[in-house]
Amino acid sequence: MNDRMTPIPFPKLMEWILIEKEHVFGIKQIFKTTSHKYLNLFNEKLEIPCGPAAGPHTQLAQNIIAAYLAGARFFELKTVQTLDGEDLPVDKPCIRAEDECYNVEWSTELTVPEALEEYIKAWFALKLMSKEFDLGDPNGFIFNMSVGYDLEGIRSTKINTFIEGLKDASSTPIWHACIEWAKSHLQAFQCIDETYLLGISSHISSSVTLSTLHGCPPDEIERIATYLLKEKGLHTYIKCNPTLLGYDFTRTILNQMGYDYLVFDTHHFEHDLQFDQAVPMLERLIALSNKLSLTFGVKLTNTFPVQITRSELPGKEMYMSGRALFPLTLSLAYKLAHTFKGNLNISFSGGVDAYNIKGLFELGIYPITFATTLLKPGGYNRFYQIASLLNTSKEVPHKPIALSRLYTFLQTTYTDTHYTKAIKPLPARKIESSVPLLNCTFAPCQKGCPIEQDIPEYIRLVGEGQYLEALKVITLKNPLPFVTGTICNHTCTTKCRRNFYEEEISIRQVKLEAATQGFDALLETLTPPSIQSPHKVAIIGSGPAGLAAAYFLARSGMDVTVFEKRKALGGIVRFVIPDFRIANQALYKDIRLICQYGVKFELGREITSLDALKSEGFQYILIATGAWQPGHLNLEGDVPLNVIHFLEQFKSDPSVLNLGKNVAIIGGGNTAMDAARAAKRVPGVENVYLVYRRTKRYMPADTEELELALKDGVLFKELLSPQQFKEGMLTCIKMNLGHPDASGRLQPIPTEEKVNLPIDTLISAVGEKVDTDFFKMNGLPIDTKGFIIHDPFTTELLSNTFVIGDARSGPSTVVSAIHDATLAAKTILKRENLIFSSIPTSTHSLRTDEVYSKKGILKTNGSVEDESIRCLECDKICECCVDVCPNRANVTLDVEGKKQILHIDCMCNECGNCTIFCPYNSAPYRDKFTLFHTLEAFNSSTNSGLFVADFTTKAIKLRIDKKISILHAHELDDRFTLKPFILALFNEYAYLI
Template identity: 50%
Template sequence: MSDLMTCMPFSQLMNWVLKEHNTKGTVFGIHRPYVADQTKTMEIFGRKLETAIGPAAGPNSQLAQNIVASYYAGSRFFELKTVQKMDGAELAACVNKPCIKADDECYNCEWSTELYVPQAQNEYIKAWFLLSVIAKEFGLGSMDGFQFNISVGYDLAGIKTPKIDGFIENMKEAKDTECFQECKKYLMEHIQDFKNVTAEDVESISSQICNSATISTLHGCPPQEIESIAEYLLTEKGMHTFIKCNPTLLGYDYARKTMDDMGYDYVAFGSFHFEDDLQYTDAVPMLERLQKLAEEKTLEFGVKITNTFPVDVKAGELPSEEMYMSGKSLYALSMTVASNLSRDFGGKLRIAYSGGADYFNIDKIVGCGIWPVTMATNLLKPGGYQRLQQIAQKLEAQGYQPFTGVDVAALQKAVEEAKSDRHHVKSAKLPQSRKSAEAVPLVGCYTAPCEDTCPIHQDIVTYVKLAGEGKMDEAFQVILDKNALPFITGTICAHACMGACTRNFYETPVQIRDTKLAAATAGYSAGLAALKVTGDCGKNVAVVGGGPAGMAAAYYLARAGAKVTLFEKRELLGGVVRYIIPDFRIADEAIDKDVSLLLKLGVDIQTGKEIADVAQLRESYDAVVLAVGACEPGTLRLEAGETMNALDFLEKFNRENGQVAVGKNVVVVGGGNTAMDTARAAKKTAGVENVYLVYRRTKRYMPADEEELLLAVEDGVEFRELLAPVKLEAGQLTCKKMVLGEVDASGRRSVTETEEEVQIPADTVIVAVGEKVPTEYYKNCGLAVDERGRVKVDSKTLESGIAGVYVIGDGLYGPAVVVKGMANAKAAAEAIVGAEVSTLCGQPSDKSAIYEKKGVLAEPCSDRPESSRCLGCATVCENCVDVCPNRANVSIKVPELEMAQVIHVDYMCNECGNCNSFCPYASAPYQGKFTLFANEADMADSKNDGFAVLDKETCRSKVRYLGNEFEWAPGADTALVGGLEMIIQTVCREYDYLLDI
C-alpha cells in the first residue's frame, strides 16, 4: 500500500459530512457532537473562541477531515500541522513508517506535513469552510467561534521562500486563492442541500483564515535565529506570534532525575540536545525583547509549551534511531518549563500549552491561566477525537476567565502534583502486549480482549453487565458456567483479563475480579441451590490432588455427569491456596464455598489419602486426572549459610498464625508473586522488624504482578534491587552488585555481575525461586517425562502416555496462576467426557450505550457499577476507527450482518501505524483489514486484500482476496466469501461518498 495520502475534493468532503450525518448520525465516525455554549466564549488574537482546546500541530490537524472530526467533538482552536520548505515526496522519503506508537507514553518519528505546502494550504481552507458550515447547519456553535493557528518552521530562510511566504499570506487572506473560490462556489451552487445554512451565511464566511502563527524550530536552532523568525512574523507579517519551547530548557540533570523518579528510567537520552538547544539563560532575555516588541506592535506574543522530547530508540519502538516522546511522560517536564517561565515573568508571559494534556489535568492547566491547550497523544488513543467532548464540557462547567496572567503558585503546585500523579507516572511494571496471537479477520473482527486473555474464556462482559443491572443471581449463573472456583478466583486471581482490558488505554481497567466476587457473594445461595448435574456421561473418574486444578476438574466432570472421586493427601481441599497463600490474602471461608459447589454436584471427597500407585487406581476408574501440584521445592545454594524455603515458611506462617521464629531481619530472595507473599507475611511475623526483598534486576523486571508488588511496598517491604546473593555469615547476607545492560527487542534488559559487594542484615534468608514439577513421582507412576522432567502429554487433551491418565495444574509445566490450572482441568474434562463442559452465555451489549462511553474517561467509583465503564468490545470494538487521525478505518453497517464491519480506506492512510498499537489482534488493521482502493493503480501498489469499485451503479469491482485478483459483480461465481460481497455492495449502496475521490 502507498503511504501517500490523497486529498479529497471539497465536494466529496461536504457530501460525506452531510450524508453521514443525516443517515448515520455521525461525522467521520464521531458519534457525539459538542455544542458550544455561546454565552461562555473567550477571546484571543482579537477573535472569539468557544473552547480553549484543540489538536496540536501533528497527525490530527493535517487533513481537512481530521480538523472536521476534531471540531465536531469539541475543538475550537486548531494548531495546523507545521509547514516548511521541504515537503511532499522529498519529506516523505525522510520519514520511516510506521511513525507513531502511542499505546502508553507516545513516540513518533515524523514532524511537519507530508503534503506539499499548496496541498496543505488547500486542506486548511477546505476545513475552514467545512467548520463554518457545520457550525450553523448542525447547531454546534457560532460560524466564527473557532480559530486556526499556523505552525511554520524551521528557519528564517525557509520561511521567506516564496512557497512558505505565499502560504502565510494566503492564510492571512485567502479570498483570491483558487481553493477558497471553489469552496464558496460549490456551497452557493448546492445551497439547497442545507437546512439551516443560507447564501448569506456562505457570503459571511471570512477569508481571513488566520492571524496567528506558532514558530517551530529544529533542535539546535540558535537563539538568534529563533528571535529573527519571531521578529519577522511580528513586524513583517503582522501576526500574533508564539514560539515553541523545548523541554531541554530544563537542563539534562533535572530532566533525567524527573524521568527516573517518575518511573521512566528506561527512556534513553543523552545530554547533546540539552547542550545544543536554546539555553534558559538565553531564552528569558530573548522572550523579554520579543514581548516588548509585540506590545509596540499591539500584537499578542507568547510561548507554546512544549515541543516533543527527543529520545533514543532502544527497543525497536519505531524504525528510526531517534524518536520524539510526548503524552503523559512529558506533562511534568512541560509544566515545569511553564512554571519556570511564569515565575521569571511574574505570570505576565502568555503561554499556550501542549504536553500530556487530557481530561484529568485540563482544569488545572486552564485554571492556572494557561490556554489555549492543544493535544495530540490524547487523541491518538482509543476514544480518539471523541475524548474532546468530555474535556470541552469540563472546561465549560469550570467557566472561562480572560487572560490576566498566569497563577504562578497554582502552577508550581500542579508541577509537584504531576510528579506523583498516577495518570502520569509510569507503572511499576512495564505493560505486557495486549495483543492476541491471531491475525485480524476481514469480517467480524470485534472481540473482547478480557475474554480472549482469560484461560477459561469466561463471559466477562456479560456477567459485568448483569451485575451492573443488579442481577447478581444471573451474573453468578454466568460465572459458574465456566468458572469452577468463583470465590478463589474472585479473591486472588492474577486477572490477566484486567491487564488486557481496553480501559487500560483510558485510565484503569474495569474491576473484573471485584465484580466477580461481588456477584458470587450476592448470588451464592441461589446459585448453590440451582447448581445441578447437566450431563450424562456416566464415567467413573478419579482426581488425584485437591488443589485448585483438581477441584476444577472434579467440578467440570461431575457437572457433566461423571461419578467423581477426589483424593487429597491433606485434611482439607485447597492446596497451595489454603495452605501456602497467606490467610490475610484469602480466608478459608472463601475456599470452603468453592468446595461446597463440589459437594452439591455429588463429588466424593476423600481427604487424608495419598495416591502412590496410579496404575492400580486406573484399574478401578475409567480415567484418572493427576493434579498433584509442583511440590518439589526450588533451591538456591549459597557459598555459606542455610536458607529457608518460601513454601515451608508460608505454611508455618498460616498454621502458627504468624508466630514463626525467623529473627528481626529477614531477607526474601526472588521476584515472583510467591516472593511478594513471603515478604508480606514476613513483615507480619512476630518479632520481625525489617524485611528486605533481594532481586538481581529492578522492580520493573520482576515477574510478580504489579498489584502484588505494590502491596508489598505498601506493607513496608524494602526492595533491594540489582543484587545477587552470595553467602550468609554472622547475620549478614553478602550480595554481588549487578548492573543492567542494554534493552533488547523484547524490552527486557540484560544484567551483569560486578565485583562490588553489598551486605544486608539477615537473621533468616527465605528463598522464593520457584517450585519444580514432581518428576520422580511421575517416573514412579510409569509416566514418560521430557528432558526437563515434565510429564509428556498430548498438548490438547493433556492425556499422558498411559491411556486414560491425564495431567493438569502446576505439576504439568510448573507453577502458574489458578485460572491456568482451571483451563487445564477443563481441557482434560472435555477429553474424558467427549463434549464441551460449558456453554456460551455471552449476551450482546447495547451498541448505543457503548458509543456513549467511548472517549469518556472515568475511574472506578463506588457510586456506580463497573458495567458503566465496560466498553463491550465484543459488540463494538472499533479501536482502529477511534485512533486513526485520518479516519482511514471506517465502520460500516452491513444490513445482513449483525456486527458493523471495519474497512480500511487506502487513499486516506499514510501508514502512521497507530491503529496497530490498539488493535487486539496480532496484525495491523491498516494492513490486515479489507481495503477500499480509489482505483486499480492504487490496488496494484498494495498487498492488502481489498477492492476497487469500477462501477458503483452495478458494484462491479476489482477484488484481491487470499492473494488472487479477479473482477467481481453481484451474482458472480467467485471465491469471494459472502460477508465480503455484502461489504462491497453496502459501500456502493450506502457509503457511496467513499467512492467520489
C-alpha cells in the same frame, strides 16, 4: 499502496458530510456549544480554548472537521516548511502511542500548496457545518498557523504564499471553488443562503505558532519572531523546548517518575535555547508586540527528544509526548510564569487530557492543544468530554497566571499515578491471532482469560444488580468464583481496552461482588445431578485443578471421588497462600459450591499407585498433585529455609516462628512477594529484604504484588546475585544489566564488586518443582528438569489418565489450573457422550448508542457496580482502528446488521497507529479489506481489497488472500464471503468510492 495521502476534493468532502450528518468521519457524539461565553484571543471570539495540536490531527481537512464535530474550537494547523511533499522523507511507522507517545515526524507530509488548500477547505466546511447543524457560533473558532524552521525558509515565496493565503484566502482558486460549490448546492442546506455565503470571512488566520528545530540559535529565533510580528502582522507564539529545564532537572524528574529507561544525553540541552537567553529575548518580544498591538506568548512545549534503543520506531531519535511530558511542560510553565510574575501568555500542549485541562484553563493557561490523547482509543471522540468540561466551567481564567495554584498543581504531578510510570513494563495487550477481513469484533479481556470467561456479560449483569444471573454466567466456566475473585492474577485486565483510557476495569472485584451477593441464591438452585455414566473418576489432589475438574465432571453427571492426602481440601490455596491474601472462608464457599454436585472426598488418604485406583473400578484418573518440592538454589554455605515450608508454618501458626530481626528472600516471583509480606508480619522481624539479580522492572512477579510488597515496607535489594550464606552473612555479587535476553529482560552481568548483608533467616523462593517420586513410581515419563513429558496440547498422559494444574507444567496460577481441568473434563465428557455446559445466552440487545456514548470518556473507578458504565463492551463494538486513525482512513460499514471495517488507501499515510491499538496481532491498514482509488495503488499493494474500474457498471478488480479476480460486482456469488460487504459498499456507501 503507498504512504502518500490524497486530499479529498471539496465537493466530495461536503457530500460525505451531508450524507453522514449524525456521525461524520466516525464522530458518534457531536458536540454543540451550549454556553454563549467567549474568550477574546487574537481579537477573535473563541468558544472553547482547546483543540488539536500541530500534528497528525491537523494535517487534512477531514481531520480538522472531525475535531470540530467532537468539540474542538482552536486548531493549531500542522507545521509547514520549505521541505515538503515527497521531498520530505518520513520513516514509517512514525507514531507509537500505547502509553507515553513517540513520533519521528514533525511537519506536514503534504506539499505546502496542498496544505494551504486543506486548511481553506476545512475553514469553509466548518463555516457551513456550524451554521447548518447549529453546532456553535460560526465565528467562534480559530485557526492558528504553524511555520518553521528558519527565517530564510519562512521568508521564501512558498511559505510567504502560504501565510498570505491564510491571512486572506479570497484570491486563492480553492476559495472560489468552495464558494461556487456552495452557491450551486444551496438546495442541500436548510439554514444557509447566499447572503450567509457571501458573509463568510476569507481571513482564515491572524496568528502563528513558530516551531524551531532543536539547536536553533537564540538570535535566529528572535529574528523570525520579529519578522512574523513586524512584517507579517501576526499574533505570534514561540514554541519552546523542554530542554529549557536543563539536563539535571529533567533527568532527575523522569527517573523519579519511573522513566529511567529513557535514553538521552546532554547534547540538546547544551545546543538548544538556554533559559537565561530566553528570558531577555521574550522580554524584548513582549515589548515589540505591545508596541504593535499584537499578542505574543510561548507555546509549551515541543516534544522531547530521546534515543531509539529498542527499535520502537525507525531511525536513531524519536520525540516523546503524552503523559510523561506533562510534568516537564508544567514545570517549564511554572518556571516561566514565575519569572514573568504571571504576565506571560502561555499556550499549552504536552500530555493534556480530560483529567487536567480544566485545572490548566482556570490557572490562566490557554489555548490548550492535544495530540497524544487523540491517538488513543476513543480518538477524536475524546474532545467531547474535554469540551464539555470547559464549556461548563464557571471560573474565569486568571490573568495574570495564578502562580501559587500553578505551583501546587505542579507538585502533585510528580507523584500522581496518572503521570508516573508503573514499576514494570507494560504487558502485551494483543492476542496472537491475526485480524480477519470480516467480523473482527471480540472482547479482548475474554481472550486474555485462560478459561475465556464471559466477562462483559457478567460485568453488565452486576451493573444491573442481577448478581445471581452474573454468578450463573461465571460458574459455567469457573467453579472457584471466590478464590479467583480474590487472588486470580487476572490476565484478563492486561487485555482490557480501558487500559488505553486510564485504568483497566476491576474485573476481579466485579466477579467477587457477584459471588458474594449471589452465592446463597445460587446454592438454592443447585441439586446433585443423577449419575449419567457407569464409569467412575478418581482425582488425586484437591487443589484448584482437582476441585475444578471434580466440579465440571460431577455437574455433567459423572461419579467423581477426590483423594487428598492431607486432612483438609484446598492444596496450595489452603495451606500456603497467606490469610492476608485470601481467607479460608473464601475457599470454603467454593468447596460448598462443588459439594452441591455430589462430589465425594476421601481425606487423609495418599494415593501412590495408579493401578490400585484402577483396581477399585476407576475408569478415569486425573493427577492434580501440585508442585510442592523446593526449587534448587545454587548457594554456598548454609541451607536456606524453603519458601513453601515457611509459608505453611506462617499460615499454620506464625507465633512459633523465630526468624530474628533481618530476613532475606531470594527470588522475584509472586511467591517471593508472599513470603516477604508474611515475614514482615512475623513478631520480632524488623527488616525484610528481597534480593534479586535484576531490577524490580524485570522481576517475574505481577505489578500488583510488587506494589503490595513495597507498601508493606519490604526493602528491595536489586542487582544482587546471592553467592554464599554463612554464619548470618549473605554475600552477593553486584550485577549490571546488559542486553535483552530471549524473554526481553535485560541480562544480569556480574561485576567484581561484592555486597554483604547481615541476615538472621534466609528464605529461598526460586521456583517450586513437581514431586516426581509419584510419577516415577507409576512409570510416567519425566524430563531432566523434573517436569512431566507430555503433549503440550492435551492433558492426557496415558489412555484415560490425565495430569492437570501445577503437576502438569510447574507452578502456575489458579485460573490456569481451571483451564487444565476444563480440557481434561471436556475430553472425558466427550467420550461419555455428555455435555460440558451450555453457552450463556445474553439477555440484552445491542445498545449501540450507549456503547458509543462511552467512547473517549475518561472515568476512573467508582463502585464495583459502576464498572459496567466504564466497560466499553468490546464484544459488541470495537472500531478501535477507526477511533485512532487521525486521517479517518478506517471506516465502519453496517453490513447485514454487523459492523465491518473498510480501509481507504488514499487517506492513509501508514503512520502505524492502528497497528498499536488493534487488539489482534495485526496492522489494520495492511490486513483489513481496502478500497483503492487508483489501479496503480491496487497493483502496488498486497492488501485484500478492490479497485472500482467503472462505478456505473460496477466493474471491479478484486483481490482476496492474494487471489485476483476481474469482474462486475453483480457477478459475485456465494463463493465470495465478502459479497454482502462489497454490494453494501456500492449500494449504501457509494460516496466513499
